[in-house]
Amino acid sequence: MEVQFTLNGKKVSTKIAADTVLLNLLRDLGCKSVKCGCETTNCGLCTVWIDGKSRLSCSVLAASIDGHEVTTLEGVEKEAAEFGSFLAQEGAEQCGFCSPGFIMNVLAMFRELKNPSIEEIKEYLAGNLCRCTGYMGQLRAIQKYMEVRNTAVNITVKKMGGEE
Known part of the structure; x- marks a missing residue:
């Protein structure tokens, strides 16, 4: 499946598997500030903003960001x-x-x-x-x-x- 979203102010279009987690997609796209520390949504290391609100990227399916804006520390x-x-x-x-x-x-x-x-x-x-x-x-x-x-x-x- 393909997702299109804005990452740190730039339009992105990429193919993902249906079960891809946003954390992994962001790291694959070069956003190394987004880290995995616990895999249980308890540590906050994977925090990003989705449409300006803090979210734990390890708990978000990448498919759900289609059409949204994602900001990482790099942004x-x-x-x-x-x-x-x-x-x-x-x-x-x-x-x-x-x-x-x-x-x-x-x-x-x-x-x-x-x-x-x-x-x-x-x-x-x-x-x-x-x-x-x-x-x-x-x-x-x-x-x-x-x-x-x-x-x-x-x-x-x-x-x-x-x-x-």
């Missing part, structure tokens, strides 16, 4: 690098194996939640497992990133004559 490199610098400043970046899925969820959370509390951040990211770090450095990095990004957004809105 948000600039934002990912910016947040990655906040992780590094907090000493929360270790081996990097879980980072792509974690970063995809943090960026999605930034787009969905306005000024989330620590508890809301923890709940949003509950499905992302990290075996190298304690989560406190990651939480500090998230809070600082969101503070800086929200300030930048507010400044831009003011310059454009809008309201906060």
Whole structure:
């Protein structure tokens, strides 16, 4: 069967078997940031965005993305690098194996939640497992990133004559 979708802003048309999992298709298409860590939808390493919403690509049949938009870490490199610098400043970046899925969820959370509390951040990211770090450095990095990004957004809105 053939699927056509948008991957990181580019149109893709490819043949797949009916039982192909999105995780495997994305890796075959060169998106090496999408990783398999558990095969049970428990670790978050395979997180991608489908039409802007976080999804675990290991639990999605590739046939179901026909006509949809898929974004991987490769498609948000600039934002990912910016947040990655906040992780590094907090000493929360270790081996990097879980980072792509974690970063995809943090960026999605930034787009969905306005000024989330620590508890809301923890709940949003509950499905992302990290075996190298304690989560406190990651939480500090998230809070600082969101503070800086929200300030930048507010400044831009003011310059454009809008309201906060």
